[in-house]
Amino acid sequence: MPTVTQLYLAPAYAIAGNEVAATLKVRSTVSFTAQTLTVAVRDAFGHNLDFIGVHNVTITPAGYTLTTPSKTFYPGEYTIFGAYQLGGVWYSLPSVLMIVGEAHGGGSGPTEGKSVVWAEHFEHPLSRDRWNSAGTSAYQYYTHNPNDDKLDWIHADKVTVANNIVTFTAVPGNETLENGKKAWNTGLITTEGTLEAFEVRANDYVETLVQMPAELGAWPALWTWRDGDNEVDNFEYHPDNPNLLEFTNHVRFGQDYYTNAQAVAPLVWVTIGTLYGATSVDWYINGTRVFSDGTGVPASWTAFLILNLSVCAGAFHPTPIPPGPLVFRADYIQVWR
Template identity: 35%
Template sequence: MHAGSAGGRDGGGGNGGGGGAAAARTLFTADFDDRGQWVAGRTWAYPDQGAGGNLGDHKLDRLRTSWPRRGGLFEAVRRADGTGWDTDLLTTAGASRPFRLRPGHVLRVRFQLPEQRGAWPAVWTWGVDDGPQGEADVFEYHPDRPAVLELTNHRGEGSSHYHEDAAAVRPGRWIDVETSFGEESVVWRVGGRQVFSDGVGVGPDWRAWLIVNLSVYAPSPPAPRPQYHEGPAPGVGRMDWLVHSLTVHG
């Protein structure tokens, strides 16, 4: 399903604020079975590297360090003791061949949206030097808002856009998203069509790790902030989503 990688380095950068990647060279091709390219179940974006969950961000996750199976299939499994869900997360941070995103890089991802209520898939970044200020969400999705992709750049004062398309964005559908990380603007394309240019950008010094995961939404306390989405149905014990391909160009 996935070819090899040109990772293990930052790759080239640029100052672009958008545009496609047709003429750019491929810097990184995700192989979700490559343990030199990814680290499973650990990220500085979660408290205690994810070992104790992340209820403060509405997540019922207990990150599992066992490797996700079958290539780009990311799973969440309800824990028998009722303390949350064991979830899959991969990041390039800490890998033996770490890949870092830079200004001018263009990320392309093709994936199948999940159908189960409470599923929270995402492709996102975490800053090498500036943590949450380096976070840019290629997309987030919640099946209880079935036609909406959430597109966010947390850099500076931040920017966000809720892309709604009932014809193209539905549970179970295959979606193509392209994100161009320009210094002055981050640009998102869905299905080849530009849907948002944030006018904020990532700045010239941005360096960020790549994260791909499936979270499970926390529907009620002890999450400290109000709930925004519906949690998983009581009878559901497993959910998943599938990433067919992910590449970075520059």
């Protein structure tokens, strides 16, 4: 009997009346042909509102991605889950909540009037032309930054790509930091110091889909940096505050501690978007704006992107428990302009 693992399931959010497709990524311990593979949907009353699936599909250890035809939903909360049929028996995979919000006229989303100018879907090994995984000028010693309450020591081999997912892993290392603490080997990627040298600009919208870690001491983040500053924290997360994300504009200070127990939790995939507006930096969770700082960034603002897994040194959040590992994953980063 094959064991099927659900790697990814979306959407977590939709707008009532707007067509939306579901995406399901699965893999199996052994190759087999499922009679049906679909994304099942149940409303608050248990009614079956499944997406249309596929038939006689082969699921392999390398994985299979299903994108369903689109459909619309009424406002409300729905439970969605992957499901497959084998030998006439249905098997259900882990479920997530899909929230369908009311449609509001007269407003505009963060991508309205913009087009995608840069995207990374981690379909191939990291390109050195696009990503620098050796270190960052945001760290005092390039590979490590103990004065920021971090045990990090950046190692390129702690960032791996497989099945269209980038994985950051942290484990105890051999190095000793300048403050005498033992470092943890961990991963970081940045557009700084690359041939492409991509930078985000004022009024860009950046979106990422990430899976939050579960291990104490993990400190994942997507943030920006340039010339010793220009920092906007798209998000920071600490599993000891399992349902909280930190949003911070360090350029013209604005900050929020956003809490949502259904969207933000260990091992849950969540879409996080940031609009670097000239009058306000806005943050979006699963397509919904949840915070506007009202300060923004200068019209001339530019910065490099950094995605990484830091390791807490204990001043503000618990240190990790050896031997680990700490694990953080991301599905994509995309920029609209």
